[in-house]
Amino acid sequence: MAFVTIASSQERVRYAGKPAGKSIKKSFPIEFEFRVSHGFLPITYDFPENILGGTEYCDVNIRTLDYEYANALQYEGNLYSTGSLNLSHSVRVKKWLEVGAVLSYNGSFRNIYSTVDHSVVTTDNRHSFFFTPTIRFAWFTREWVRMYSSVGLGAGVMISDDLRYSNTSLFEKDIQFGPSIQLTGFGISVGKSFFGFAEAGAIGTLGLFTVGMGWRLKPVRKSF
DSSP states (O other): OHHHHHHHHHHHHHTTTSOTTOOOOOSSOOEEEEEEEEEESOOOTTHHHHHHOSSGGGSTTSOOHHHHHHHHHEEEOOOEEEEEEEEEEEEEEETTEEEEEEEEEEEEEEEEEETTTOOEEEEEEEEEEEEEEEEEEEEEEOSSEEEEEEEEEEEEEEEEEEEOOOSSOSEEEEEEEEEEEEEEEEEEEEESSEEEEEEEEEEETTOSEEEEEEEEEOOOOOOO
16 A cells, blocks of 8 residues: 555656646556455465364374374264365556465365264364455566466465363464565466456465456546
């Protein structure tokens, strides 16, 4: 937001010395963009667990009698993930530059079963929320096609049922705060007002690969 304000101020200063009565148009009209996307393999705070599977590998140093007893009575089912569900808004302030932010959600779900009758004992659920301000650099722009790279840095929170194997409960609520980082090496969008896009070569909380659609809004040009 500060960057957009500075850019707008520079435009006003540029034409402040022009004679009154003359109509001068901006060299580049500001453009608003809205996107909805789905990211695959996002890096959340439990990313190693989702890749390696299970939680036992991180408990090898803290195993207790309670842990061994609980582990003998229950076993974990398949892990299901929503991927990263993203909603973003950006402003194109230059032909090659867009600034904006992304709101994203990632959830993973797994049932814990009883070894006696294979019934569901409880569930292991994790919910991650991220807010990521983003800068997008377009290095190829045409009327229908744009190619770009982007970088984002923000913050997030993950709420989970942590496997603690305490005396009172198998699960305890755990809340973790941390950074949200997204680096995208290659992105391409195809379309004008309505467009589809795909991003690859990325790493971060929005996904290693992302696909989605968006809508661009160009305000009516005004002279001043």
